[in-house]
Amino acid sequence: MKTIGIIGGLTWYSTLDYYRLLNELTNKRLGGAHAAKIILNSVDFAEIKVLTEAQDWDGIAVIICKAAQSLESAGADCIMIGANTMHKIADEIQAAVNIPVIHIGTVTAAAIKNTGLKKVALLGTKYTMQLDFYKAKLADNGITTIIPGETDIAFINNAIYNEFGSGIFLPETKAEYLRIINVLIEEGAEGIILGCTEIPILIKQQDCAAPVFDTALIHSTAAVDFALS
Numbered sequence: 183m184k185t186i187g188i189i190g191g192l193t194w195y196s197t198l199d200y201y202r203l204l205n206e207l208t209n210k211r212l213g214g215a216h217a218a219k220i221i222l223n224s225v226d227f228a229e230i231k232v233l234t235e236a237q238d239w240d241g242i243a244v245i246i247c248k249a250a251q252s253l254e255s256a257g258a259d260c261i262m263i264g265a266n267t268m269h270k271i272a273d274e275i276q277a278a279v280n281i282p283v284i285h286i287g288t289v290t291a292a293a294i295k296n297t298g299l300k301k302v303a304l305l306g307t308k309y310t311m312q313l314d315f316y317k318a319k320l321a322d323n324g325i326t327t328i329i330p331g332e333t334d335i336a337f338i339n340n341a342i343y344n345e346f347g348s349g350i351f352l353p354e355t356k357a358e359y360l361r362i363i364n365v366l367i368e369e370g371a372e373g374i375i376l377g378c379t380e381i382p383i384l385i386k387q388q389d390c391a392a393p394v395f396d397t398a399l400i401h402s403t404a405a406v407d408f409a410l411s
Contacts (some may be wrong), residue, residue: 221257
């Protein structure tokens with residue numbers, strides 16, 4: 183079994199889910215008392231949040247590259263960046279290490295392609311929704327991406343940074359997310375990407391009329407596939 187290196191704390195609430203998923207998926211595959219081999223480097227999200235809001239991607243890259251290098255030095259065989267938005271700098275992270283970075287956008291696009299869906303809605307931070315780094319991975323697989331309108335983007339982004347990042351998951355926020363999802367389905371979305379690793383804590387498949395793609399689960403599955411290959 184290979185060792186999975188994960189950069190966590192982005193936020194630590196979703197890092198908890200990553201840890202659970204990696205171990206559950208490994209045990210499901212191997213049975214018995216088996217668990218995943220994991221090395222975690224958890225960063226201070228407060229620093230990352232300030233830099234993200236300033237769109238100082240170079241400053242973020244310094245922190246995340248250092249974390250990735252520490253994981254490699256500690257014996258990790260691959261790197262997971264435990265957040266969708268931070269994949270804006272995935273190429274910089276990959277250039278800083280000699281082990282593979284498992285890109286959440288790449289594996290999510292592959293999962294959607296396998297279902298045959300051609301048009302999906304992307305939910306996440308405003309950076310994930312509005313910048314091209316994620317949508318390009320989908321387009322490379324023949325998948326069209328739609329995103330909410332400006333007001334709904336602002337609501338989603340605010341909830342992620344000011345509620346989910348503090349462990350706050352309110353029923354009224356869930357209701358508003360579901361309203362936005364239903365609008366996107368009416369606009370032709372065949373599936374919904376939960377493109378922030380905290381969103382699946384709030385929104386489940388049973389809540390939605392269209393297929394949802396839990397990016398933390400997809401990302402973790404790809405890492406376990408790598409570790410057990």
